[in-house]
Amino acid sequence: MSDNEPLSSDNADSEPSTKTRRRFRDRSKEVLSKQAVKIVKQAEEHERFINKVTYLLGVLGFGGFCFLFGARPQAVPVVYCLFYVVFVPLRWIYYRVKKWHYYLLDFCYYANTIFLIDLLFYPRNEKLFMVCFSFAEGPLAWALIIWRCSLVFSSADKIVSVLIHLLPGLVFFSIRWWNPETFEAMRPEGTAARATWPYIEDKSFLWMWLFLVPLAVYILWQVLYFLIVNVLRRQRLLRDPEVMTSYRELSKKAKKANNVWWRLSGVLGDQNRLFMYIVLQAIFTVATTALTVPIFLSYELSVVFQILKISASVWNGGSFLIDVMPRQVILKEKKKSEIPPVPI
Secondary structure (H helix, E strand, O other), rough: OOOOOHHHHHHHHHHHHHHHHHHHHHHHHHHHHHHHHHHHHHHOOHHHHHHHHHHHHHHHHHHHHHHHHHOOOOHHHHHHHHHHHHHHHHHHHHHHHHOHHHHHHHHHHHHHHHHHHHHHHOOOOOOHHHHHHHHHHHHHHHHHHOOOOOOOOOHHHHHHHHHHHHHHHHHHHHHHHOOOOHHHHHOOOOOOOOOOOOOOOOHHHHHHHHHHHHHHHHHHHHHHHHHHHHOOOOOHHHOOOOOOHHHHHHHHHHHHHOOHHHHHHHOOOOHHHHHHHHHHHHHHHHHHHHHHHHHHOOOHHHHHHHHHHHHHHHHHHHHHHHHHHHHHHHHHHHHHOOOOOOOO
16 A cells, blocks of 8 residues: 555645646637637738738838849849748648638648758758659649739738748749759869759650659648548538538539639539549649749749739739728628617
């Protein structure tokens, strides 16, 4: 009995401490959640002023980046890294309040994390560079066009969404074709000059690191995403239909518009729409990844593609401002007018 008494005493001491830690953790989450909601509500109250400030900073920031892109391309990766480490955590906080935080499990954030690792820790790894180039100028770049991302300078959320897809391609374009450090790597000291950096040994090497390996990395993401969203967090999503994922959002919009994506996803019936969504996304990834090979080899084609991406996002931004935003403003004003005054 004497041997067991200290053990039971330790258990008795540890149990209250565990409960205390749990209460403290729950209380901390509650306080942080309330503060986040309060900040969002205050932002909504001053929405017009914030939009004006965002527009000013957005125009100046994008203009400054374009100048830097031409005047000092070797600084572009640094700007991108600063953008990612500052704005992605802020986006997570904002999306957590809105119940959109599962968007940060999407492929674009997975790919951007790989880009960050490459630029910060392995900047001279040619094979990893090719994988990153494939993602940046493949699925991310074409998603900017296909999903009609809009460069709207008055919306911080839309600016970040565009830059998440646009900046990586510009970064790896600058490293491939304009960066002085790339030209130095083409002429390593004590060795014969190489034609390009990265050095392409043959066509099989090119297709291996621009197509096959990126697809393998993509499949890994798809498996992890499915396990997290559709297995581990399935009950959480079923309990709360307000929690958004990319599949829920796209399905909602496609169903409302009854567009080609909605009809294609229903080929095997409503019960298999998720499976069809994964298949369609896989086809899109394979096709856009294959297109990175000619873009990687041709400077002229790369320049045209950069112009196409920027033009598409600006065009979509103009369409949003002219066609969509006026309707949104009218609906908001109508809702405000329908709210009865609070009795004093």
